[in-house]
Amino acid sequence: MNDMINRIDRAIEMSAAVVAGIPADRMTAPTPCVDWDVREVLNHLVGGMNIFAAQLRGVEPGREHHDDWLGAAPHAAYAAAAVVDMAAWHRSDALERTVRLGFGEVPGPMAAVIHLTEVLVHGIDLAVATGQESLLDQQLCAEMLAIMRNMGMDNFRGPGMFGPELPAVADAPAHRQLSAYLGRSF
Numbered sequence: 001m002n003d004m005i006n007r008i009d010r011a012i013e014m015s016a017a018v019v020a021g022i023p024a025d026r027m028t029a030p031t032p033c034v035d036w037d038v039r040e041v042l043n044h045l046v047g048g049m050n051i052f053a054a055q056l057r058g059v060e061p062g063r064e065h066h067d068d069w070l071g072a073a074p075h076a077a078y079a080a081a082a083v084v085d086m087a088a089w090h091r092s093d094a095l096e097r098t099v100r101l102g103f104g105e106v107p108g109p110m111a112a113v114i115h116l117t118e119v120l121v122h123g124i125d126l127a128v129a130t131g132q133e134s135l136l137d138q139q140l141c142a143e144m145l146a147i148m149r150n151m152g153m154d155n156f157r158g159p160g161m162f163g164p165e166l167p168a169v170a171d172a173p174a175h176r177q178l179s180a181y182l183g184r185s186f
Helices: 002-020 038-057 074-089 108-129 138-151 174-181
Strands: 098-101 104-107
Touching: 002 038, 002 074, 002 108, 002 138, 038 074, 038 098, 038 108, 098 108, 104 108, 108 138, 108 174, 138 174
Parallel strands: none
Antiparallel strands: 098 104
16 A cells, blocks of 8 residues: 555645646636636645545544635645645554545545545646646556556446546547546546
8 A cells, every 4th residue: 555655645746736837817717627616626625635634643624625725825725735645644554544535434545545536636637727737647647547447436426526437539648548537528
């Protein structure tokens, strides 16, 4: 599972580069995440990172996922969340913890896969929405696609999670193949 923690680190770092490049005037731009603009996706991402980190530390996050986690400084909010999130995943007991999510409790190893998916996919959403696809870690996207195909996604396809798989061009970059697999089009 150390590979999974390393992948989470890579996703957080990749997304950090994307977030750092988001200009203030793009915060209201549409994203591949239907009904959410850039700020809403970023807020969801930062909230999720803080909530996972709190759960892994065994404390309450103090706010709900839909609350405003960005305030007046979205870039700084992401940077702060990245620090606490990475530290929480590097705790010696992180994968032994149970994490409470909106649909129930999951063991640490499954929570790690879910969190990696969240950080990576929303990083992709932000990159696509702000014209920064060149910053995406194509190897990590290919690894995540292989993990998801191996797991099977039927239980996760539905309202609020992932849509039906869409066709992708065979030689498309890995992030576009992953997005299509998860039902995102752009």
